[in-house]
Amino acid sequence: MHSLTKTEVAAAPEHRADIEKATLRRAESQPALQQHIDRLHRVGRRKLKARQHVNPLASSHQQPVQLVDGWYRKAFADTTKPLHLDIGCAYGRFCLDMATADPTRNYLGLDIRWPVVAVALCKATERTLDNCHFISCNANVNLERILGDVIAAGGVVERVSVQFPDPHFKTRNKKKRVLKPELVETIQQFLSPGGTLFMQGDIHEVQREMRLITRKVGTGLQDLEANVDSWLSHNPMGIPTERELAVQAKGGDVYRCMFKKR
Ligand SMILES: C[S@@+](CC[C@H](N)C(=O)[O-])C[C@H]1O[C@@H](n2cnc3c(N)ncnc32)[C@H](O)[C@@H]1O
Numbered sequence: 594m595h596s597l598t599k600t601e602v603a604a605a606p607e608h609r610a611d612i613e614k615a616t617l618r619r620a621e622s623q624p625a626l627q628q629h630i631d632r633l634h635r636v637g638r639r640k641l642k643a644r645q646h647v648n649p650l651a652s653s654h655q656q657p658v659q660l661v662d663g664w665y666r667k668a669f670a671d672t673t674k675p676l677h678l679d680i681g682c683a684y685g686r687f688c689l690d691m692a693t694a695d696p697t698r699n700y701l702g703l704d705i706r707w708p709v710v711a712v713a714l715c716k717a718t719e720r721t722l723d724n725c726h727f728i729s730c731n732a733n734v735n736l737e738r739i740l741g742d743v744i745a746a747g748g749v750v751e752r753v754s755v756q757f758p759d760p761h762f763k764t765r766n767k768k769k770r771v772l773k774p775e776l777v778e779t780i781q782q783f784l785s786p787g788g789t790l791f792m793q794g795d796i797h798e799v800q801r802e803m804r805l806i807t808r809k810v811g812t813g814l815q816d817l818e819a820n821v822d823s824w825l826s827h828n829p830m831g832i833p834t835e836r837e838l839a840v841q842a843k844g845g846d847v848y849r850c851m852f853k854k855r
Contacts, residue, residue, distance in 0.1 A: 609634070612634075612715065612718050612719060613630070613631075613634040615718045616630050616634075616711075616714050616715045616718040617630055617631070619668075619714050619717065619718055619726070620711075620714055621661065621667060622660055622661050622664030622667045622668050622726075622728075623658070623659065623660055623661075623664070623728055623729065624659065624661070625659055625729075626707065626710060626711060626714070626728075626729055629707045629708060629710070629711040629729075630711045630714065630715065632711075633708070633711045633712060633715060634715075638712060638715070641708050641711070641712065642708065643706050643707075643708035643709050643712075644706065647705055647706055648769065649705055649731050649733060649769050649771075650768065650769060654705060654731045654734070655731070655734055656734070657734065657735060657738065658728065658729075658730035658731075658734075658735045658738070658739070660728070660738075660739075660742070663746070664742065665742050665743055665745075665746035665748060666746055668701070668726035669699045669723065669724060669726060669748075670723035670724065671699075671723075671724070672699070672746050672747055672748050673747060673748075673749075674697060674698050674699045674724060675697075675698050675699070675748075675749045675750075675751035675752070675785075676698065676699045676700075676701060676743055676748050676749060676750050676751060676752070677691065677698050677699070677700050677701070677751065677752040677753075677754070678701050678702075678703070678740070678750060678752070678753045678754070679700065679701070679702045679703070679753075679754045679756065680703050680732045680736075680753065680754070680755045680758065680771060680776075681703070681704060681705075681732070681755065681756065681757070681758040681771055682702025682703060682704050682710075682713065682727065683704055683706075683709050683713075683834075683835060683836075684709050684712050684713055684716075684835065685702050685709075685710075685712070685713025685714075685716060685717070685725075685727055686834060686835045687702075687754075687756065687830075687832060687833070687834040687835070688700040688701070688702040688713070688725055688727070689713070689716055689717060689720060689722065689725060690832045691830065691832050692717075692720075692722045692724045692725035693720060693722065694831075694832065696724055698724065698751070698752075699724045699725070699726075699748070700724060700725045700726075701725075701726050701727070701728070701739075701743075702725075702726075702727045702728075703727070703728050703729075703730055703732050703735075703736075703739070704727070704729060704730075705729070705730065705731050705732070706729070707729045710727045710728065710729035711729075713727040714726075714727050732771060732776065733771065733773060733775070733776055736776060736779045736780070737779045737782075740779065740782075740783035741783075743783070744783060749785050750783045750784050750785055750788060751784075751785055751788045751789075752788060752789050752790075752791065753780050753784060753788075753789070753790045753791070754790075754791045754792070754793075754830070755771065755772055755790070755791075755792045755803070756791075756792070756793050756794070756834045756836070756837065757793065757794045757795065757834060757836035757837065757840075758770070758771040758772060758794065759771060759772075759794065759796070759799055770799070772792070772803040772806060772807070773806070774806055774809075774810040777806060777807050777810040777811045777814075778810055778811075780811070780814075781810070781811045781813050781814055781854065784814075784854040785854065786854055786855070787853065787854060788853070788854045789851055789852065789853050789854070790807065790811075790814060790851070790852040790853075790854075791829065791830065791849070791850075791851050791852075792804070792807070792849070792850055792851075792852075793828065793834075793837065793847055793848065793849040793850075794847070794848060795836075795840045795845050795846065795847055795848070796848075797846070797848055800824075800848035800850070801821070801822075801848070804816070804821060804850050805821065807852055808821070811852060813854060813855050814852040814853065814854055814855070815852060815853050815854075815855055816850060816851075816852055817850070817851045817852065817853060818850060824848045824849055824850060825849040825850060825851060827849075828847075828849060829849075829851060
């Protein structure tokens with residue numbers, strides 16, 4: 594199947610059906626996602642409503658993710674390619690563009706919101722990418738299991754990114770933030786030696802705190818800048834996220850830092 598433009602998809606119902614079937618196949622590793630993909634194809638992408646924020650502490654988001662055995666092998670054509678994991682990927686723009694530009698790596702995006710992951714998977718199907726996959730889950734609850742499965746399937750976790758992760762930037766919502774000490778410990782445990790953790794965001798206080806937590810907990814991770822108030826001037830990944838583009842279009846500042854596993 595060739596990659597279809599939006600116009601082609603709208604114009605050709607038989608292609609829409611092909612894409613729906615292929616996207617459902619992509620979601621086989623996470624059966625609960627299939628109903629959202631089904632809905633996405635019934636109502637159309639524009640009408641699919643995704644709440645802007647969900648509460649990661651709600652009991653519904655504290656359950657372990659249901660993934661079929663061997664999901665990593667089903668999700669990627671070549672599991673020996675090094676993995677880039679993007680935590681809080683939203684509609685997947687970053688993973689999709691990176692996977693297109695860089696076929697030497699696998700790209701896995703995680704997001705807590707089902708509808709955005711359904712859209713991301715659909716886009717991966719349209720682009721016929723076999724090195725890009727998405728899972729809907731709370732990263733704070735499921736990261737250890739997911740990365741454990743990656744390693745068990747012979748994968749190598751080479752890069753992790755956490756980009757503009759926090760809709761919950763107010764101090765009273767601190768408990769809902771993604772980058773917690775336990776998350777850093779898990780990333781540190783599974784990153785391959787020499788592997789990197791890249792973080793960026795537009796709220797200085799949040800980014801500085803993420804950086805301080807990582808420095809404190811991630812004793813096996815080295816901040817590439819000695820000075821905690823020195824930030825990378827550009828995005829070393831070369832491809833911007835959706836939020837990054839929006840912030841930059843408004844002339845906002847972005848705070849970026851990179852850690853390397855010793
Ligand atoms: C502000 S958006 C940024 C999206 C994207 N990284 C970008 O830069 O354009 C933050 C995303 O993180 C997701 N998120 C928040 N908490 C999460 C969690 N605990 N686990 C997984 N995803 C989470 C949200 O659903 C949202 O899509």
